[in-house]
Amino acid sequence: MIQMAIMGFGTIGSGVYDVVNTNRDVIRKNLGGEELDVKYVLDLREFPGKPVEKVLVHDVNTIMEDPEVKIVVETMGGVEPAFTFVSRALKAGKSVATSNKELVAKKGVELMELAKENHASFLFGASVGGGIPIIRPLVRCLTADRIEEVAGILNGTTNYILTKMDQEGTSFEAALKEAQDNGFAEKNPEADVEGYDAGRKIAILSSLVLGKSVNFEDIYTEGISAITATDFKYARALGWSIKLVASGKIVDGKVYAMVAPHLVKPEHPLYAVNDVFNAVMVHGNMVDDVMFYGRGAGSHATASAVMADVVEEAANLGKTLPVSWSAEHQEVAPVASSEKQFLVRVKGGAERETVLAQAFGEGQLVQAEGVTGEIAYLTPVMTEEAFGKAAETVEDVIGRIRVK
């Protein structure tokens, strides 16, 4: 019998508790006959009458001081007190599995070091992409490939909003309201809508691929709050869609990372990823594009990923599983030098083509049904810097979207 504890009985923590109890036999089989059980659940609240009551504790010391507890699941969220608790668990030689992307993005390296020092593991498969197996395949499966790009739809809330805007022609505000009403967006949606959540996740994936620390503060992040129904009309005219794409890539030895809305073409694997679904596309120099797709959030889906980590830790007690990156800082190249195509919207009509071609180089005029008084222009591939300078020379620019 291997005993575990769950810290935080919210959406994900209660999901973990459910998975352990519902799939007891599957887990036992995958552990070669060894039973896994939850000895404690830590939460400040009471849950009178619920099964969890039997194992509920309010004092973290109960968990830390019990040598029978070999694995601790952290599903509290936020950096503190999660960091303090996880550190203590690792120092006590307990392995930890977490779904907390903030913790991993901010304190991951320290915790990986602590795990190593104490012959324990620190796994965080559920911190990116919810239930989608992505971290393990990236680290364990594509081992003969040079990973050149990771690009994903890593935030379900914004993808839900963009899908609504695309399919129903609604405004950003109306789609956000609907997402909030349906429980897909928080009251304060800033972390999702402004791309911070996706930024933390792409920082984690980039760090894993590169083996060095990519700080999420270094990643250029642009949210979706400026995307309008008119943008989608242009997308439709082109047969494309608009997605919040988080990407990290290596070009000529330089690392580029960005979170921003992008026009996505139908032939790109991310094009068909709709609603609250997440997907991560990985490009290897041999395997080409592979994509992992699934529910990026939700109680049981995320808990499934947490428990996959727990099962691996349970099978490897006393060892440190090598899912980590070094403390060495990975520089991110300035966005200005990143190369893209852009769709730029300007006031006026087709008569502006000459001016636009002069400013941006030879491109394509885009007219959209139901849009008047303005026109769009698809530029050639150029650096962000060159685009910015060119755009300054053009009058009446309304906005621009990058093209994936």
Place this chain on the structure above:
Amino acid sequence: MIQMAIMGFGTIGSGVYDVVNTNRDVIRKNLGGEELDVKYVLDLREFPGKPVEKVLVHDVNTIMEDPEVKIVVETMGGVEPAFTFVSRALKAGKSVATSNKELVAKKGVELMELAKENHASFLFGASVGGGIPIIRPLVRCLTADRIEEVAGILNGTTNYILTKMDQEGTSFEAALKEAQDNGFAEKNPEADVEGYDAGRKIAILSSLVLGKSVNFEDIYTEGISAITATDFKYARALGWSIKLVASGKIVDGKVYAMVAPHLVKPEHPLYAVNDVFNAVMVHGNMVDDVMFYGRGAGSHATASAVMADVVEEAANLGKTLPVSWSAEHQEVAPVASSEKQFLVRVKGGAERETVLAQAFGEGQLVQAEGVTGEIAYLTPVMTEEAFGKAAETVEDVIGRIRVK
């Protein structure tokens, strides 16, 4: 230095050779600094002037009798002599990685047993889905889930043909011809077109999930050669597509497995998988649907998967990696008891609705643009047996397609 040998220098074997040489540094890093090299390549042909010449051998004994060779890659295809060679390698304590689905579907259990007896590994990650990491995620990542269904587009040739038919309205024959001209279909396309290739692959995936041997001969297999441009017109009228779906699922403890063309709705993850791409959807009772997508064939993509197996074997020499199923036979439930919706095409017009509703139960009449003299009817969910019996009572049935 760990030495390996490649048996068969065809499309995939030469890809493996390329991957080892191109990504030498990546592989060394993933092996913790240990170098991996190709000591021998076995092929009957000569390759004068090519780099491979230096390591080319024509006699399999050179490989088998060299104790320095720790890992053997089998990329010859077919059951013999592959089976004899792989058996010899395993008996000599060498680990084997193969891309040969025929060998795995037919002789997998024997080879897994041999590997275990000789403290070696037999891995076959490239035998299903080419470069897509699917076997390892299925076995190693979804370890806390009860897998209830695996459904995939597992054959690139048929998916290419169906995509052409869908997008260009061409006939099956014309699309097949184009696939052959472009090198996506073989001169004798039977194994692909009749679904046998997909059947072997779903037998492998089902065996892995169930831990018992599913014989591909027990799997009901229907190819795409009877699919017509008219079928696609009905699909378009419904907003759906037609895909050759290979699936294995567990319902009430019974195992169902089938390869057949299915109408697929846009909300299904397989809907957007086009051209030569493959994808495998896995449904777990906790994680819900996850999907793995990528190139199901091709020299470097498939070689990437072979080499991921080799890297894992190299890191675990002297051990048997537990990717296997038992010799115990897994019964497949008769197709007759499988439940589905059907689209049935009959001669006539809307006046046939009453007859169709009487025969099949309450359903939906489907008229398609450009189709005259016939009409289609979407049945309620019913068993294959009930459908068959009902169809016998109806005059002038033209055909039917299952709905996923």
